[in-house]
Amino acid sequence: MEPIIEVRNLTKIFLSRGKKITAVDDVSFDVFNGEIFGMIGPNGAGKSTIFSMLTTLIKPTGGSIKVAGFDVGKEDDRIRPIIGIVPQKLSLYPDLTARENLELMGNLYDVPKPVMEERIDYYLKLVGLETHADRFTGGFSGGMKQRLSVICAVIHDPEIIFWDEPTTGLDPQTRQAIWKLARKFNGEGKTLIFTTHYMEEADKLSDRVAVMNLGKLVALDAPGILKEKSESANLEDVFIRLTGEEVRD
């Protein structure tokens, strides 16, 4: 399998009030073209920080990243158009309607207007928001916002989708719907990278799972193999074994 993302010795140190925080600590891995790649780990493990670096938003302190063969930091202009991002902190303009939010994204990605309008109608229907298209997103529920954010991220038909905690805080129905969407996009040949707190979700959805703890990558394999290796019945036990039992904030 050919890698579409290559991460080598990636490190990020934040300076916060004179204190050094090593958010990501010498992490190396590949993501293969066309796979669903899950990333689990307790709060503060460094998942979102890795996403921010992979998506060219923040600069690494050390190491290198290649996305679709392009160097992050040198060829960001080539990378941004082919990736789609659903940030952990959903970021929709509350005073724009669902359609206007989508159009803004489409325009900023230079999607031709007729194609864009066609996609918007299609996707709104796909996530069941077609009747809410002309409402301001400020009044949307968490699940509606998550669904809208997802289609905002794919309006330019990206090759790779980054999805940071897509189901946190959502009801079971919406989670099911999100999983269906993830599989659908993956079925269209898109590579999907997502983070989650839910073992069940990582287990069900991912081809491979990376387990993060305190900035380090502690395990990376198919869910079945992870379970086998640690002689655990489920991924939850694997996770606790690998990351310890203490509660993080």
Place this chain on the structure above:
Amino acid sequence: MTIRTELKHSWIIMIKEFRQLFRKKALLVPLFLFPIIMIVFFGYGMGGTVKNAPILIVNDDTGTASGPLVQEIGSYTPKYGGNPMFSITYTKDMSQSEAESKIDAGLYKAVLLIPHDYSDRVAKNESTTLTLLTDSSDTTTSGIIINFMKQFLAKAGPVSLNIPKIYGDLEYLDFLTPAVIALTIFFGSVATTGSAIAGEKQDGTIVRILMTPVSKRSVILGKTLYQLILQLARAVILIFAAFAIMGFKMNGSWLLVALVLVIFTLGGVGLGIVMSAIADDMESFFQLNMLFTLPSMFVTGVFFPLSSIPDWMRYIAYLLPLTYANNAMRAIMIKGQGLNAISTDLIILSLFALITFTAGVRLFRREA
């Protein structure tokens, strides 16, 4: 990325800003109405009328030509008021300083001094100058009296009025309007730029925008274009309102006014970006904003002439960009002066814009 694409992105950002603006009804009202209310509020007092204001006329005229003039002033009754405007006392041979002391003592609201050669000069069709002293502690009444005298004497032939000190020979509305425009544009550009970015930081949308192929440059340019259009529109509306409601007359070049306002708006946008970069959310932005703008409002000579404030305050005023904008706007709009007269102001305002913009672009990070 090509320049064309970057400009297209800026355009998209600009349209987005306008769309959001027109959704914020609560913001639109103060943005456009507040400055107009301010002008009407301050200007109206000045444009109104007074009743039986005690006035002293020191008539040193050796001839008789001043007789009818003086009488007409004395009996003048405004169109919609039953009472004469002034209650006049006549005297002669009084020095200007003695007259001033009478005003200071509160005996008169104003003193009109008619020179001894008034009749001679009128007879020879030469221009003469009358001196009008007013009570500078009562700007409202002073403004009304000055207004009246100017209009009145304009009908009386080649007579000009010398009004020492107050607002340097300006009527209050003339004095006020250019500075209110500068203040409005400055406060508006700082507050709307800064609060918009602080808000976008708070809800994460600015980070989302910066994840797209759009460059930081395009985002800032888009927001700047939006501000330039918005603030210039506000200025035009204000000037028009001052004209329509108060009869304000623009004496100078519109182009120069636009030049000053464009440069000043750039400075305001830069400052807004800098302050929103320092502040993490809306609330801390507004506190920071208050800290900077409140002193500007009172110290820079918008409502009172700089000459009327204590020295230490004046030194602060010279550190604030609004002072120079006020100066330039008054020079152009009222005195009709050209580029030469405002070159120092323009240089200082350009420096202000350059510094805040450079700092703003640097501080405006992708990392949130």
